[in-house]
Amino acid sequence: MTPFILPASRLNALVALLHSDGLAVHGPVVRDGVVAIAPLPDASALPHGWTVRQEPGTWRLERRDDAAVFGFTHGAESWKKLLHPARVRLWSAERTEDGFTVTEAPDPPAPYALFGVRACDLRAMAAQDKVLGHGPYVDGVYAGRRAGAVVIAADCAEPAGTCFCASMGSGPAATDGYDIALTELDAGDPAAHRFVLRTGTDTGRALAARLELAEATPADLAAVADIEAGARAHMGRKLDRVAARALLATHRESPHWDNVAERCLTCANCTMVCPTCFCTTIEDTSDLSGDHAERWRQWESCFTFVFSHVVGGPAREARGARYRHWISHKLSTWHEQFGDDGCVGCGRCISWCPVGIDITAEIAALEQASPSPGGAR
Ligand code: SF4
Ligand code: SF4
Structure with missing residues (x-):
């Protein structure tokens, strides 16, 4: 299926669609000096105009000189914060005259929409799916939170100094595990700022159809290929x-x-x-x-x-x-x-x-x- 063009000015239309479908939309936001994963009320909450410098033992948020929405690399938090929470109550029990009444863990939250997932984190979610979501020992907490999650991926154009996803075969461009993937183009030009939007599932295709977007041109697709090649060339680290x-x-x-x-x-x-x-x-x-x-x-x-x-x-x-x-x-x-x-x-x-x-x-x-x-x- 030919990718589409989503003008930057319409990015919020995609976020609004996810909200209108009753999903709990979460994405990266700047909070307390870091990029955190938090509820995303609308696209304006995304880290517009920020970048991140990462080195061993160093993580610093810095301003960019353009309006890039995905011009930053990830913070300490990953999506496992939502899907495999750091602390969760499995059950509680109250003594009664007859013994105990046991209350099971609360129901999972509304299905998530995970907005702005990087390629490395898509692969990490696939790894946790394998460990916690499939096989003979399915983890109920994880499976309940993963069920029905809609994944909106964002390709990386400028990897951090600590990134080596290209070596691990997991990035910098999203290849699978997403419903919709976005590649940001021309963030320095307000008139041309746009996203190439590709779909990976029927859910993604249905969302794209509701946005009524124009198809990407060969020049747009060539620009996407250049972004990926540039990101590979500037990968901070390598590992065999x-x-x-x-x-x-x-x-x-x-x-x-x-x-x-x-x-x-x-x-x-x-x-x-x-x-x-x-x-x-x-x-x-x-x-x-x-x-x-x-x-x-x-x-x-x-x-x-x-x-x-x-x-x-x-x-x-x-x-x-x-x-x-x-x-x-x-x-x-x-x-x-x-x-x-x-x-x-x-x-x-x-x-x-x-x-x-x-x-x-x-x-x-x-x-x-x-x-x-x-x-x-
Ligand atoms: S982060 Fe890991 S490798 Fe570094 S000091 Fe702590 S335990 Fe050791
Ligand atoms: S680089 Fe590898 S080992 Fe280190 S945090 Fe990322 S996935 Fe885990």
Whole structure:
């Protein structure tokens, strides 16, 4: 199907359609100095005229000299904030004369419209779909929140210094997993500012039909191809994912893990911001009377002691062992579990690591280290 042209002045018509369909529209907004994912009342709430500078341990919001709507890269939050919440109550119970009355988790919210999803995050959602939404152990909380979600993707034109989605085969342009994908053109010219809109599903095609848009021209499509090529050329980082997978398998023991341990604070930031990390723990609480109890689920991290605690203590006591476990899962053992990489190259773990530990640099350093005994027990 030929893509369409959505003038920038009509972007809000798309947001309004999603609202009129009863969807809970969420998108990126500038709030408290960062790009957050929040309810999106209309298109004016999007981060018009902002960009983001990202380096290891650095994330800074800066003004652009044009009116680009999607001229920024992602913040710490990903869409798992909505689909796989950081903390959720699974049930509560009240003591009664006959025992207990149990109230299950509240119903999921209205179906979401996720507006402005980047290609790396589309792939991350596909990874979480596989882990939490399909197979023999479907997570009811995730499945309920993912059901009926309408996805509006936005291609990246200017990757951050920490991005490496091209290396992971997940970006910079959206290829699947969206209902509608937008590529922004000519943000510096108010008269020409527009989006090339392509559709990926019947839902997307129905939305596009209601907007009654003109078809994109060959010149528009050539401009889209140039945007993608430019983004690939300016990708901040690279990683050879095939070599990394083999390297991690042969370097389970290496002095390099002790080197990482000297820097890593085991703060767990990298796992909290990662859009594919899915681990959780359970917390049961009761009030002092013993009449009311609740079960909560919250994100957990393989960097904490309790995560791998078994009789006798944590299975991975050394800091280097915890980093090795995390990076090995992302780039190597995820394949054995789920048949793909567990990393989509979004670079969040690099930007939000307080000491600037960089997953791509650690793989490069590991390549130089010997696979000899020592490190990370
Ligand atoms: S790698 Fe960085 S973000 Fe991750 S636990 Fe270590 S210090 Fe924290
Ligand atoms: S491991 Fe880092 S770069 Fe890869 S998906 Fe997670 S946060 Fe993004």
